[in-house]
Amino acid sequence: MALAILVPGGGGMLGTELARVSPPDNLLVAPASHELDITDRVMTAAGLGRFVAAARRRGLPAVVINAAAYTNADAAESDKDRAFLVNALGPGYLAAACREHGVPLVHVSTDYVFDGEACEPYEPSDPANPLNVYGHTKLAGEQAVLGSGARAWVVRTAWVYSSHSANFVRTMARLEQERAMVSVVNDQVGSPTSTGDLASGLLSLAARVTEGAGPAERLLHYVNTGRASWYEFARAVFACLGADPRRVRPCTSAEFGRPAPRPAYSVLGVRAWTESGLPAPRPWPAVLQEVTASLRAGTPVPDRAV
């Protein structure tokens, strides 16, 4: 069944991808941050009201997928108020507006809510304990959404990349051209995840919730399966690009010295997702090959649907 989908944060990596993979019979509205600023409660309520009216005129069930966020973890360390506004208060305003209009909400969160002390994949039921400001603000956003009274689901994801937008894979592709050797941290292990697969997964969840058949679990994880350190991931990117992976050398997070501490281990488990009957995520190495093939081919990303 066709859907009407509002995607705040439509100009970002995930927002762009949702517009790209959404079937053409959907009405997908993906406003940029200046068109729908989720930190502006009035603008958010009005924007949602207009969207709901448009969905009704077309006879389509409405759903919101929130792709808006303050995602620069290092900048957030010295910009706490803004990060909290965008990642915690904004999702709360959006959820309140969704409750008002009876529209279900799918909100996206992060592996950085965990402290990395685990040695097996984190499930949604595991306790969160963020190490950095970004993780704290995202956890507060999850709580605001799930405590709002809206019909809401939170999907945590991790290490997201695509053939467009600023992300690790594109950075590695650039550095492969520019440098003989590249140093990449080998003491953080996580779940590399393609934005395309994430977007498709979120659309499957959105379809389910608009049918009134949303999972009983309101907190879910979606990542491509398997695990890698950033170093291992970078080597795989080089190999997929036809470059020699030995040009990637391992280093430690301490050597790299970034402002925001990162969890040493943030692999996410997808059991709750698959047990809800949602499509099983694919293993990351196969997906990376597809994405790097499109990067190599220079396949353009089509314009946004709406």
Ligand SMILES: NC(=O)c1ccc[n+]([C@@H]2O[C@H](COP(=O)([O-])OP(=O)(O)OC[C@H]3O[C@@H](n4cnc5c(N)ncnc54)[C@H](OP(=O)(O)O)[C@@H]3O)[C@@H](O)[C@H]2O)c1
């Ligand atoms: N990228 C990752 O590796 C990763 C990992 C785990 C979880 N996630 C989560 O995945 C989701 C999508 O992230 P992404 O990778 O697509 O990030 P992104 O490319 O940085 O996109 C975020 C978008 O949110 C917009 N935005 C910022 N403040 C806003 C506001 N007040 N109102 C409306 N929009 C606003 C930004 O617009 P401007 O550029 O105009 O500010 C940007 O277009 C986020 O919830 C993020 O926390 C991402």
